Amino acid sequence: MKARTILLGTLAALALGAGAAGAEGIKVGMITTLSGGGAGLGIDVRDGFLLALKMAGATDVEAVIEDDQQKPDIAVQIADKMIQSDQVDVLTGIIWSNLAMAVVPAAVAQGKFYLSPNAGPSALAGSGCDKNYFNVAWQNDNLHEAAGAYANSAGYNNSFMLAPNYPAGTDAITGYKRFYTGAAAGEVYTQLGQTDYAAEIAQIRASGADSVFFFLPGGMGIAFMKQYAESGVGIPLVGPAFSFDQNILQAVGDAALGVRNTSQWNKDLDNAANAAFVAAFQAEYNRLPSLYASQGYDTANLLLSAKAKADVADQDAFRAALEAADFASTRGDFKFGPNHHPIQDIYVREVVKEGDIYTNKLVGVALEDRGDAYVDECKM
Amino acid sequence: MLLAEQALNGLQYGMMLFLMAAGLTLVFGVMGLINLAHGSLYMLGAFACAWVAAATGSFALGLAASLAAAAAAGVLVEVAVIRRLYARDHLEQVLATFALILVFSEGTRWVFGSFPLYLTLPAALSGAVTLPGGLQYPLFRLAIIGVGAAVAVGLWLLIARTRLGIRIRAGEADREMVAALGVDIARLYTLVFALGAALAGLAGALVGTIQSVQVGMGEPVLILAFVVIVIGGIGSIKGALVAALLVGLTDALGKALLPALFARFMEVSAANGIGAALGSMLIYILMAGVLIWRPQGLYGARG
Numbered sequence: 001m002k003a004r005t006i007l008l009g010t011l012a013a014l015a016l017g018a019g020a021a022g023a024e025g026i027k028v029g030m031i032t033t034l035s036g037g038g039a040g041l042g043i044d045v046r047d048g049f050l051l052a053l054k055m056a057g058a059t060d061v062e063a064v065i066e067d068d069q070q071k072p073d074i075a076v077q078i079a080d081k082m083i084q085s086d087q088v089d090v091l092t093g094i095i096w097s098n099l100a101m102a103v104v105p106a107a108v109a110q111g112k113f114y115l116s117p118n119a120g121p122s123a124l125a126g127s128g129c130d131k132n133y134f135n136v137a138w139q140n141d142n143l144h145e146a147a148g149a150y151a152n153s154a155g156y157n158n159s160f161m162l163a164p165n166y167p168a169g170t171d172a173i174t175g176y177k178r179f180y181t182g183a184a185a186g187e188v189y190t191q192l193g194q195t196d197y198a199a200e201i202a203q204i205r206a207s208g209a210d211s212v213f214f215f216l217p218g219g220m221g222i223a224f225m226k227q228y229a230e231s232g233v234g235i236p237l238v239g240p241a242f243s244f245d246q247n248i249l250q251a252v253g254d255a256a257l258g259v260r261n262t263s264q265w266n267k268d269l270d271n272a273a274n275a276a277f278v279a280a281f282q283a284e285y286n287r288l289p290s291l292y293a294s295q296g297y298d299t300a301n302l303l304l305s306a307k308a309k310a311d312v313a314d315q316d317a318f319r320a321a322l323e324a325a326d327f328a329s330t331r332g333d334f335k336f337g338p339n340h341h342p343i344q345d346i347y348v349r350e351v352v353k354e355g356d357i358y359t360n361k362l363v364g365v366a367l368e369d370r371g372d373a374y375v376d377e378c379k380m
Numbered sequence: 381m382l383l384a385e386q387a388l389n390g391l392q393y394g395m396m397l398f399l400m401a402a403g404l405t406l407v408f409g410v411m412g413l414i415n416l417a418h419g420s421l422y423m424l425g426a427f428a429c430a431w432v433a434a435a436t437g438s439f440a441l442g443l444a445a446s447l448a449a450a451a452a453a454g455v456l457v458e459v460a461v462i463r464r465l466y467a468r469d470h471l472e473q474v475l476a477t478f479a480l481i482l483v484f485s486e487g488t489r490w491v492f493g494s495f496p497l498y499l500t501l502p503a504a505l506s507g508a509v510t511l512p513g514g515l516q517y518p519l520f521r522l523a524i525i526g527v528g529a530a531v532a533v534g535l536w537l538l539i540a541r542t543r544l545g546i547r548i549r550a551g552e553a554d555r556e557m558v559a560a561l562g563v564d565i566a567r568l569y570t571l572v573f574a575l576g577a578a579l580a581g582l583a584g585a586l587v588g589t590i591q592s593v594q595v596g597m598g599e600p601v602l603i604l605a606f607v608v609i610v611i612g613g614i615g616s617i618k619g620a621l622v623a624a625l626l627v628g629l630t631d632a633l634g635k636a637l638l639p640a641l642f643a644r645f646m647e648v649s650a651a652n653g654i655g656a657a658l659g660s661m662l663i664y665i666l667m668a669g670v671l672i673w674r675p676q677g678l679y680g681a682r683g
Contacts, residue, residue: 232508
């Protein structure tokens with residue numbers, strides 16, 4: 001049940017004589033989802049993170065990795081253990097916003113840095129922001145805001161909205177409605193981890209909607225897409241990249257072809273860092289990277305860039321180095337806003353088939369230099 | 381139209397619960413055994429189906445494999461573990477079969493990994509059909525309803541019309557007397573247990589095909605299967621069928637109708653929240669109601 005990987009001991013780093021400022025070893029605790037319906041996301045974040053460490057030859061970064069099983073109570077136990085007995089300097093890895101809300105406030109209150117490779121609940125971007133909390137992925141609302149903007153431009157004006165009932169699900173529908181100007185044909189919150197969507201599909205069929213916006217990451221998305229395709233309801237789908245990531249597409253197949261979705265990243269984004277990342281990821285793991293993998297990779301590179309400039313024991317210097325975000329992101333331009341959340345472009349992608357592989361290709365920009373809606377509520 | 385579709389969804393859900401509950405109620409009624417590991421047999425059937433269907437490309441072979449694997453696991457478990465528990469009290473049975481859940485879950489994780497498996501529907505059963513009245517409904521879900529009905533008829537014939545059925549009913553009524561009359565009661569128990577296991581495996585394979593196949597998929601269904609057999613009356617196949625359909629329909633229609641009902645006098649998002657919460661409580665309210673009215677269950681023999 002425990003997946004614990006120790007890359008290289010801090011002892012080894014000491015033996016190599018790391019003494020210069022900024023060259024001290026760092027111990028990272030990664031709490032992520034490696035089993036169950038959400039495993040695809042955690043595995044990709046972990047693999048992207050470890051790939052970046054390997055490519056940088058960062059032998060003095062030790063990663064302790066544990067599976068949270070997508071359960072908040074387990075995540076809290078692991079965090080306590082990592083902080084108290086493993087004595088990690090930095091925590092990262094959490095996929096699900098309900099787990100992040102359970103772990104992050106306590107971790108940063110104990111003086112640890114937290115770099116989020118995925119979850120970006122609105123509470124942590126606004127009034128609950130913290131000087132030691134950085135989100136390297138996005139604020140939860142962002143991709144859904146872009147989906148709303150896209151729905152307008154596609155001429156949809158009666159959307160049925162579907163999301164799981166947890167912080168990221170409410171952020172999703174809030175984000176979508178922030179930009180989408182049409183009417184709501186229905187708004188349904190499902191259980192997190194639900195696998196049967198027959199009742200929701202019946203409601204969609206009866207709603208008279210002209211489009212279905214859905215946010216269902218991981219196994220939930222696979223189950224919904226397969227059942228939706230079987231149901232014969234032909235209403236067009238829109239959604240964030242989470243509902244159409246690399247793992248979901250392989251399981252869903254033809255049913256997703258041609259669907260537009262929004263993402264801050266895609267494998268064909270034209271920049272040198274991304275090209276190197278996509279090639280190395282395929283060579284290392286023999287599969288295409290997902291956006292989650294790119295987020296894990298960027299998180300590790302942000303950490304490495306800060307480590308090169310400052311010692312993690314000097315918290316103020318290390319924090320300033322993180323804020324500078326001086327690393328080559330797979331997204332091209334990358335910078336943090338004042339609440340430590342990214343300001344970045346969000347793109348529209350389309351699901352295509354390349355040979356036997358289902359994947360996404362870029363078709364345009366939905367939002368440029370998008371920050372988030374909660375930045376003014378953040379007082380650090 | 382929404383109501384008709386939800387009623388079909390409820391029927392399909394009910395049939396799936398019936399496949400689970402039939403085995404559970406047989407084992408509980410005939411052998412007096414509380415088998416918490418029934419959900420693991422459901423999971424095992426789903427994994428066997430997914431693995432064989434992926435290896436051979438044939439969904440029919442996958443279904444056959446789910447029956448065979450779950451029945452074989454049932455026989456193994458009965459001979460190795462359960463047989464020692466008949467004379468013990470229910471608490472020890474619960475403890476031992478709970479241990480079996482852990483063994484099966486970790487074993488499956490060890491063999492298949494933590495990542496869920498997804499089955500592809502056979503072309504003949506995929507897509508939606510248009511029913512009389514113009515309602516479109518997925519063919520595979522209709523097929524589940526059909527399989528459930530066929531199993532119900534088959535079980536009724538087996539119990540009411542065959543020699544084996546007479547022995548099962550006799551074993552339920554008085555096991556010492558049956559043994560004294562020369563029936564090999566140990567073999568009969570193994571057979572009943574394997575039959576129940578095979579039905580659970582079939583349910584797992586069918587549900588796994590439309591949802592996903594993963595470790596731990598059996599436990600939520602197991603709880604509902606217990607609700608079903610308590611409502612239906614322990615040991616009664618007929619009770620299990622009626623109660624399963626009742627639970628399935630209550631759940632599906634409740635989740636569909638309650639939010640709409642609450643939306644008449646409150647804000648939509650609040651109505652959604654309250655409706656959904658109450659919808660998922662409905663089956664337990666139903667169970668409590670039935671138990672107040674008939675403590676032995678709808679068709680329970682024991683008072």
